[in-house]
Amino acid sequence: MADQARCIRCSAVLLKDEIALTRKLVNRGADKFYCLRCLADHYGLSEDILRQKIAYFKAMGCTLFK
Ligand SMILES: [Zn+2]
Secondary structure, eight states: OOOOBBBBTTTTTTHHHHHHHHHHTTTTOOOOOOOOOHHHHHHHHOOHHHHHHHHHHHHTTTTTGG
């Protein structure tokens, strides 16, 4: 079993959606990931906005969010 992915900034255990969103926002091939809170902080966005983006990308059928 692989170790659970953790946020490289705050070490929070990551959800699949957070990993997918990092790939979407940062780099498709990213192997370092951020939790929602750190992504929000990094981009100066609210966590709510990022949750809306996740919902949007899922609705668009983005394969990263499978
Ligand atoms: Zn974090």
